[in-house]
Every structure is written in C-alpha cells, then in structure tokens.
Amino acid sequence: MRPAHILVIENQPATLQLIALNLGMAGHSVTRAQDAESAMLLLEDAVPDLLLLDWNLPGQSGLSLIRRLRAQARTCNLPIMMVTARSGEPDKIMALESGADDYMTKPFSPREMVARVHALLRRCPTVVPQQPDSDLRLDPHTLRVTAGSQQLAIAGMELKLLHFFINHPERVHSRSQLLDQVWGSAVYVAERTVDTHVGRLRTALQPSGREICIETVRGSGYRYSTRHLQAMAARA
DSSP: OOOOEEEEEOSOHHHHHHHHHHHHHTTOEEEEESSHHHHHHHHHHOOOSEEEEOSSOSSSOHHHHHHHHHTSTTTTTOOEEEEESOOOHHHHHHHHHHTOSEEEESSOOHHHHHHHHHHHHHHSOOOOOOOOOTTEEEOTTTOOEEETTEEEOOOHHHHHHHHHHHHSTTOEEOHHHHIIIIIOTTSOOOTHHHHHHHHHHHHHHGGGTGGGGEEEETTTEEEEOOHHHHHHHHHO
16 A cells, blocks of 8 residues: 555544554554644645544534535545544434545544555545646656756756656655655665755756746645646736
8 A cells, every 4th residue: 555645634632643643654644633624724735645534523513524525626536534433324324425435433443444544545546636737848768858948957866756746746745755656665765855856856947937836735745736837827
C-alpha cells in the first residue's frame, strides 16, 4: 500500500491521537482537525487521498459535512470513512446513503481501522481534477525541458522531481513520499534535502514564471498546481 495523505476529523483528542498514531505507523501522512469548519479550511488548501471523520462533531455534524463535500466538484469523489459511536442500523444506512464509503463503530480495533483504510484506498482512488500545463514539455529522450518556445536549464534530481510533479498535478506529496517516489526507497536521504531541491527547481523554473506552480502546503508537503498560471492567463 502506497503512503497516502489522510485527513482525520475527530473532536475527542484521545481518539484523534489513537487514529493518527496508527495511520502514521502504517506509513501515511495525517492531517488533523477537530471540527467541520477547520476541516473545510484544510480541504480548500489540499484535497487528501482519504477522509476519516466522526459523526458527532461540534457545530456542523459529520453527516452534514459529507453531504456538503459530495456536492462539490473538488471533493465529490473523495473516499470517506465514518468512525462513530452510532451503531444503529438506521444511522449506518443514513451515512452510507449520504455519501460515506465505509462505516466503522466505536470502540474499534486500530488494526481493523487501518485495514479498512487500506481497503478503501484500493477500491476508491481519489479522483483529482487534472489541470495539465500544456505549454510545459519534458522530453524523456533528450531530457530537455521547454516552456512554449523557451528552453529551461533543468537537470539531475531537479529534472526527476519536475517529471514527478507534472505527472501528478494538484496532489499534495509529503517529503517522505517524494523521497520514496523520486529518490527511491533504497537511497537514504534526509527529508530536508527535498526542500533544497525544490528550491533549486523553483529557481530553474523562474524564466518561465512557473516557480509559483510549486506550492508549499504547510504541515503536509508540496503540490504542483497550474491554477496561478490559469488565473494570470485569464487576466491577460
């Protein structure tokens, strides 16, 4: 199972810590929220691979949040697993019919929770709206990078990093995920080395204005997004 970015919404600190700890031990990157509104702010910044949430949240309930997410294009296909103390059959049916992909009752076995998460990730891969950069070209044979008619001087690890980013647009990748996917799991490199190479890649992209495409997502990692370029093009 590949590492995934999982958003956990749970208002009980002990349960939130238990879930985050076990998902982290399974190799996943976990972002935490304790209410629906905080979660929505995080979702505006980055769409995770999977959402795990409680029903009884302060303010807006978990069920209302699911309905809200299913009505939005960015999150309509987001895999969602509800973990709640509500164990009645009517509650389960209501949650599943409202858009939850899986339903688990408390108290729960951490091992079963992780196994259910993995099963959900396998059968419900997140569909992220793709926004390809049609003017940016990386020739795999000549290893030349061009933006329109302009050639960019990019080589080495920065080239590999760019290749990974443009083939996985709009997705947030943690430093550990980038190390595994770009450097390879057999190579030991400190996570902060990723920051150095991302900085070099941004510098190399500056002549094309695409340094803004590599976004830093606080507490999560990096994302390659062309929305800034599209906004500038719309204003031109």
